[in-house]
Amino acid sequence: MVPTKTSTSLMTGNEAVIKAALAVGADMFCGYPITPSTEILSHWAQAAKSNKSLVFLQAEDEPASGFAMIGGITVGRKAWTATAGVGNVLMQDPLSMAEAMRIPTVTYIGQRGGPSTGTVIYSQQELNLTRMGGNGEGLRVVYAPSNSQELYDMTIKAFNTAWRYRFPTFILSDGYLGKTYSEVNAWQPKKEEIVSTEAFFLNPRLQPQNLRNCYSQEHELYEVLLKHFEEYTKASEKIVESETIGSKDPDVLICAWGGVANSAKTAIEELTKEGLRVGLFRPLTMRPFPTRALQKAVSGAKKILICESANGQFGRIVRETLYGVCDIEIRRLYKPAIGIMPEEIEQEVKEML
Amino acid sequence: MKYLKRILIAGEGGQGVQVISKVLTDGAYLSGNKVSYVANYGVEQRGGVSLGFVQIANQEIGFSKFQYADILVVLADRAAPRILSCIKKDTVIMYDRDLVSEESLSNIKNRKVPVVAMSIAKEKMNVRAFNVIILGAILSLIDGVSIGNVQKALDSNLARAYVKHPEMEHFNKRALEMGISSMTHKESIYA
Amino acid sequence: MIQPRYTSSIKESSKPSNFCPGCGHSIILKELGKLISEMGIEKKAIFAIDIGCSLLSWDFYDVDTLQTHHGRTTASAVGMKMGKKDAIVIAYMGDGGGYSIGLQNLIHACYRNDNISVILVNNTMFSMTGGQMAPTTMSHEVTDSTPEGAFTHDKPFMGPEILKSVAHEGAYLARCAVSSPPQVYQYMKNALDNQINGRGFSFVEVLSYCPTNWKTDAKKTCDFLDNMKKEFPLGEIKK
Numbered sequence: 192m193v194p195t196k197t198s199t200s201l202m203t204g205n206e207a208v209i210k211a212a213l214a215v216g217a218d219m220f221c222g223y224p225i226t227p228s229t230e231i232l233s234h235w236a237q238a239a240k241s242n243k244s245l246v247f248l249q250a251e252d253e254p255a256s257g258f259a260m261i262g263g264i265t266v267g268r269k270a271w272t273a274t275a276g277v278g279n280v281l282m283q284d285p286l287s288m289a290e291a292m293r294i295p296t297v298t299y300i301g302q303r304g305g306p307s308t309g310t311v312i313y314s315q316q317e318l319n320l321t322r323m324g325g326n327g328e329g330l331r332v333v334y335a336p337s338n339s340q341e342l343y344d345m346t347i348k349a350f351n352t353a354w355r356y357r358f359p360t361f362i363l364s365d366g367y368l369g370k371t372y373s374e375v376n377a378w379q380p381k382k383e384e385i386v387s388t389e390a391f392f393l394n395p396r397l398q399p400q401n402l403r404n405c406y407s408q409e410h411e412l413y414e415v416l417l418k419h420f421e422e423y424t425k426a427s428e429k430i431v432e433s434e435t436i437g438s439k440d441p442d443v444l445i446c447a448w449g450g451v452a453n454s455a456k457t458a459i460e461e462l463t464k465e466g467l468r469v470g471l472f473r474p475l476t477m478r479p480f481p482t483r484a485l486q487k488a489v490s491g492a493k494k495i496l497i498c499e500s501a502n503g504q505f506g507r508i509v510r511e512t513l514y515g516v517c518d519i520e521i522r523r524l525y526k527p528a529i530g531i532m533p534e535e536i537e538q539e540v541k542e543m544l
Numbered sequence: 545m546k547y548l549k550r551i552l553i554a555g556e557g558g559q560g561v562q563v564i565s566k567v568l569t570d571g572a573y574l575s576g577n578k579v580s581y582v583a584n585y586g587v588e589q590r591g592g593v594s595l596g597f598v599q600i601a602n603q604e605i606g607f608s609k610f611q612y613a614d615i616l617v618v619l620a621d622r623a624a625p626r627i628l629s630c631i632k633k634d635t636v637i638m639y640d641r642d643l644v645s646e647e648s649l650s651n652i653k654n655r656k657v658p659v660v661a662m663s664i665a666k667e668k669m670n671v672r673a674f675n676v677i678i679l680g681a682i683l684s685l686i687d688g689v690s691i692g693n694v695q696k697a698l699d700s701n702l703a704r705a706y707v708k709h710p711e712m713e714h715f716n717k718r719a720l721e722m723g724i725s726s727m728t729h730k731e732s733i734y735a
Numbered sequence: 736m737i738q739p740r741y742t743s744s745i746k747e748s749s750k751p752s753n754f755c756p757g758c759g760h761s762i763i764l765k766e767l768g769k770l771i772s773e774m775g776i777e778k779k780a781i782f783a784i785d786i787g788c789s790l791l792s793w794d795f796y797d798v799d800t801l802q803t804h805h806g807r808t809t810a811s812a813v814g815m816k817m818g819k820k821d822a823i824v825i826a827y828m829g830d831g832g833g834y835s836i837g838l839q840n841l842i843h844a845c846y847r848n849d850n851i852s853v854i855l856v857n858n859t860m861f862s863m864t865g866g867q868m869a870p871t872t873m874s875h876e877v878t879d880s881t882p883e884g885a886f887t888h889d890k891p892f893m894g895p896e897i898l899k900s901v902a903h904e905g906a907y908l909a910r911c912a913v914s915s916p917p918q919v920y921q922y923m924k925n926a927l928d929n930q931i932n933g934r935g936f937s938f939v940e941v942l943s944y945c946p947t948n949w950k951t952d953a954k955k956t957c958d959f960l961d962n963m964k965k966e967f968p969l970g971e972i973k974k
Contacts, residue, residue, distance in 0.1 A: 201573050219818055246817050251843040255810040258803060262814020265801060266781070266822060270814070288804050312584070371608040372569060372581040392781050392799035392815070393822055399777075401794045403802040405786060450607065457606030532611040 198377040204369040205230035211346035219246040219263040219270035221256040226311035227366035228301035231273035257285025267390030273299035287325025291404040295353035302365040304528035313366040314528040315500040322478040332360040333478040337453040354386040356426040433481035435488040441470035444492035457533035498524040548601040555619035560675040565596025571694030572600045582608040624648035673719040680723015742772035749794045759913040759943025766920040780823040785832035787863040806836030812851045826853045831861035834870040848903040848935035852926040858945035866948030895972040905934030908973040912942035
């Protein structure tokens with residue numbers, strides 16, 4: 192999909208998400224107000240005011256909005272929701288049902304400080320919850336944008352991925368990303384680039400569907416799960432994404448994701464100017480996780496620096512991926528619920544060398 | 545030649561910190577710059593500290609927040625302790641002398657630019673014009689942002705407010721001019 | 736010998752169903768099946784069910800069916816109706832799922848006058864899990880979680896009456912009992928007509944048998960229901 196510079200303008204990250212959702216054909220939103228994702232709900236309400244083909248529901252709580260979203264999807268709507276923090280916790284109820292029943296959903300998460308009410312501002316502490324939440328096996332797709340343009344691009348991608356592969360799909364953002372005001376190219380995907388919906392119910396092409404998430408016997412559930420795992424593994428090959436930038440044989444390989452990766456890129460620019468050999472490995476999908484790409488990225492590195500605004504939620508995945516693969520020093524810059532500035536990363540790298 | 549200006553505007557909730565941050569960003573964008581702006585605030589709707597992180601550059605901007613500001617604008621005593629860690633050697637600190645006490649910035653050796661925007665606004669216009677005077681003063685410290693574009697941005701952002709308070713349109717125009725011209729004409733916004 | 740004939744909406748291959756002998760669900764579902772067939776709405780209806788004993792009505796019909804999480808049936812039904820206005824959406828649940836965990840959604844659906852039809856089967860307890868107290872448990876009733884029959888209130892939860900206080904002009908709220916299948920049929924028909932005519936939220940509470948958890952024989956089961964009728968008055972609370 193080649194963007195053409197037809198609609199570039201200033202907008203907040205949350206506005207970019209709405210524009211992208213509309214561009215890719217979303218037509219139903221069910222949500223509940225929660226900072227820092229509330230703007231998604233208000234902007235959609237505005238859009239639905241002028242476009243009567245859009246459906247909007249502000250439900251009585253997050254579980255209600257999640258289940259109403261699922262209801263809409265079963266009758267063929269491209270429905271989605273947005274939440275954050277404790278709302279994300281409550282949303283695991285409907286999301287685990289979607290996971291079990293292979294119902295395509297798109298959920299925007301604006302991470303904020305946790306646990307509990309925490310702060311309304313920012314964090315990267317909902318990584319575990321978004322990747323593996325609910326009482327399931329993490330049959331989910333999680334996209335992690337690092338700036339406003341990626342918020343736009345990945346929202347479009349999320350909708351297509353959800354309806355193509357039918358796993359609950361997420362845009363894992365944060366308070367800063369959602370509220371940063373900067374230039375975004377709001378390109379319009381072509382019709383053939385948009386995956387369309389198909390109704391589960393009242394679909395003249397199908398027999399009556401009896402959909403359930405409850406089984407009487409252990410083996411019934413086991414067989415269903417095996418099938419889902421196989422489909423997830425196949426789909427992962429097509430979905431997984433990452434990038435490795437900077438020095439090929441870095442003295443320090445920074446591992447970071449989302450907004451922190453953006454910070455790291457700025458830090459690497461400065462450090463490279465000073466003649467230092469630094470690289471960055473950044474997953475674009477947190478689930479499926481780019482295991483092979485990470486293992487390849489560390490092969491030339493001398494040391495690793497893991498940066499995240501959480502207490503090791505990302506670090507644990509990195510260490511699990513590298514277990515038995517390499518033995519180099521791993522340093523942790525963990526700042527739960529606090530933004531990490533480029534200067535801090537530069538400082539940390541210099542101390543490591 | 546790389547150009548990047550990091551401007552941090554710090555005040556109390558209700559002082560219009562976010563409005564002028566946005567207007568400054570819009571004006572800089574219209575003038576052809578790359579821009580980024582993000583707010584930082586707590587749960588309160590009013591009161592509490594309000595920070596605006598604005599970046600204006602001639603190339604792609606990375607992270608939307610920064611540790612150290614090139615220009616720091618302080619508009620309330622309450623905001624002072626929050627921004628002390630954002631000061632580096634060459635940070636220029638602008639502050640309103642009536643709203644920020646000498647003590648809160650006493651140990652700082654940087655170049656300071658005290659202004660009397662609040663008293664001018666109260667005396668000559670309307671207290672609401674105070675933050676636009678500040679906006680004009682900020683413009684006099686940076687390159688590459690035209691007053692015409694800032695004026696356009698101001699009008700566009702405040703169009704709805706002008707319906708309720710039509711007199712502000714005129715006051716704000718004067719306030720902006722007064723703020724920006726003070727550097728060259730040594731007008732009295734500086735204490 | 737005369738064989739029973741199933742109406743077209745009822746799926747033969749999944750019979751006999753898994754309900755306990757003497758359960759009221761089979762009576763209600765049979766009436767609902769007749770209703771769906773007679774109204775000719777098999778290809779227009781969606782049947783949403785909870786996870787209590789109502790779960791056992793999964794695969795009961797040859798009608799699109801969605802089994803949801805506990806207490807979330809109403810919210811799912813609302814989403815379906817909002818997503819497809821001409822669908823006839825029926826939400827089916829017990830008194831536990833409806834008046835306990837799902838009460839919030841019932842009140843809000845009624846308050847918004849969402850144009851769905853809710854059928855709530857009331858046997859005064861959470862039966863699937865072994866007969867624990869529910870909001871509708873009557874004063875002094877012994878259940879698995881109230882072995883002494885003790886209560887904080889004298890009156891059980893009066894669902895349709897409470898919903899009436901937030902109901903709109905066009906809402907339909909009624910209560911009937913499985914001891915009179917024709918009345919169950921009629922009230923459910925009124926509810927569906929209410930939806931088809933676009934008048935808004937419709938709700939039918941059906942007092943029902945549960946000999947398994949009431950621990951009653953056939954006669955005592957009927958007596959128990961007669962007793963329930965004294966606490967839960969039958970009739971159309973709002974039409």
